[in-house]
Amino acid sequence: xxxxxxxxxxxxxxxxxxxxxxxxxxxxxxxxxELDRKVEKKFAEIFERDVAVxxxxxxxxxxSLALATANRAGGIAFCxxxxxxxxxxxxxxxxxxxxxxxxxxxGPRGKMEAARLEAEIRRFPLDNVHGGQPTAVSLTQATESxxxxxxxxxxxxxxxxxxxxxxxHMDGARFANALVGLGATPAExxxxxxxxxxxxxxxxxxxxxxxxxxxxxxxxxHEMHFLRKRSAQLFSKSRFVSAQFDxxxxxxxxxxxxxxxxxxxxxxxxxxxxxxxxxLAWQADANEVFPxxxxxxxxxxxxxxxxxxxxxxxxxxxxxxxxDQGLYRLVxxxxxxxxxxxxxxxxx
Numbered sequence: 001x002x003x004x005x006x007x008x009x010x011x012x013x014x015x016x017x018x019x020x021x022x023x024x025x026x027x028x029x030x031x032x033x034e035l036d037r038k039v040e041k042k043f044a045e046i047f048e049r050d051v052a053v054x055x056x057x058x059x060x061x062x063x064s065l066a067l068a069t070a071n072r073a074g075g076i077a078f079c080x081x082x083x084x085x086x087x088x089x090x091x092x093x094x095x096x097x098x099x100x101x102x103x104x105x106x107g108p109r110g111k112m113e114a115a116r117l118e119a120e121i122r123r124f125p126l127d128n129v130h131g132g133q134p135t136a137v138s139l140t141q142a143t144e145s146x147x148x149x150x151x152x153x154x155x156x157x158x159x160x161x162x163x164x165x166x167x168x169h170m171d172g173a174r175f176a177n178a179l180v181g182l183g184a185t186p187a188e189x190x191x192x193x194x195x196x197x198x199x200x201x202x203x204x205x206x207x208x209x210x211x212x213x214x215x216x217x218x219x220x221x222h223e224m225h226f227l228r229k230r231s232a233q234l235f236s237k238s239r240f241v242s243a244q245f246d247x248x249x250x251x252x253x254x255x256x257x258x259x260x261x262x263x264x265x266x267x268x269x270x271x272x273x274x275x276x277x278x279x280l281a282w283q284a285d286a287n288e289v290f291p292x293x294x295x296x297x298x299x300x301x302x303x304x305x306x307x308x309x310x311x312x313x314x315x316x317x318x319x320x321x322x323x324d325q326g327l328y329r330l331v332x333x334x335x336x337x338x339x340x341x342x343x344x345x346x347x348x
Contacts, residue, residue: 073133
């Protein structure tokens, strides 16, 4: 009953096999091999346009480089108060961008609201040198609360960003989970709604270690080559990242893995919603579930082998839990088994 994180799951066999298949022989280095080019073309195909693709090792690197490419002196990037870039990156976005600040924006269930974003941006008029200048907006899809921005919500955020001439970044560590949850295409969830660049995650969805930064503005690619190199994210043997993505995209494996993870999360949520002692804190849309469980029940679940994390209570839920209750996060993955879900539900 491992519901701690989708990072705990291993690599899907097809991806492991692809790594082995490309382990021998020679291939040109630093992203110039035939396999690298093949995967870049696949990214262009799934996004339905030419894109610039930069492989990196972690989502933290992708997010940090995305914000670095937009930064200027005194820069301020806007994101949700509980976004991964502001809460869980150990200051990497600020470090990579040489001092950009991250300004939190409120909104329920992990999602920024367009009106609140507009209000926060207006706190920094461009003629006030003391306050700094807005440089970017970052949204997380799926969010840290397991919710998903609808296309219209993305469009509303993008409209605010564009009105202030700010690039819109999407942190897509769980890009595939959000995509299948919406039933949208990658293009419909990104550039067609005004997104400028995407941190495209594969590691949480069955890859061994495969992340990419995707730029829709090809004019930004030249600078990103240097930013990636300076940040020590230019891999000499990049074919091993490409080998993962090659298998990931083949036969829509990436979408099928995400559908399974989401289905297991829905099964968890349904069972918890029917429990007499536990309840859902809110309804999630992807592969994360946030139940409120009595602390003694949570202790017993852990004694029985369940693994999951305590979760900080969001600002808008303060005071809604009884002293004997806790908020927890359960994450499903491509490797989650229905039997483990049912065992957990039966015990809570």
